Amino acid sequence: MKEQFEATLTGSDNSVDGIVTHIDMAGYTQAYEFQSIDGSLHLVIAMDNRGKWERISGTEPYFYGWVDELVEQIAISKH
Numbered sequence: 001m002k003e004q005f006e007a008t009l010t011g012s013d014n015s016v017d018g019i020v021t022h023i024d025m026a027g028y029t030q031a032y033e034f035q036s037i038d039g040s041l042h043l044v045i046a047m048d049n050r051g052k053w054e055r056i057s058g059t060e061p062y063f064y065g066w067v068d069e070l071v072e073q074i075a076i077s078k079h
Contacts, residue, residue, distance in 0.1 A: 002022055003021070004020065004022075005019070005020055005077040006018070006019060007020045007034060009043075009066050009070065010065065010069060011041075011063075012061075012063075016038075017036065017038075018035050019034070019035055020034050020070065020073065020074065023044070025046050025056070028046035028047060028048060028049075029046075029047045029048070029049060029051075030046065031045070031056070032044070032070065032074060034066075034070055041059055042057075043057075043058035043059070043062075043066060044056040044057045044058055045067050045071070053068075055067055
């Protein structure tokens, strides 16, 4: 089974709760997918070979801060 954990991202009006799943993505060291519980938000982020996290795909509108929020929660989930 793939690694999964619950996460919350900051939305424009309120928080968005969802599930984060570790996924395999060619060309990237690590990749994760966030899917909100209510289906309103989908976000895929990945770390490139230089160690930089970036948004690969997802729903619009998109807040740039979500990548950083998700990376922080990924780090916390590994401890």
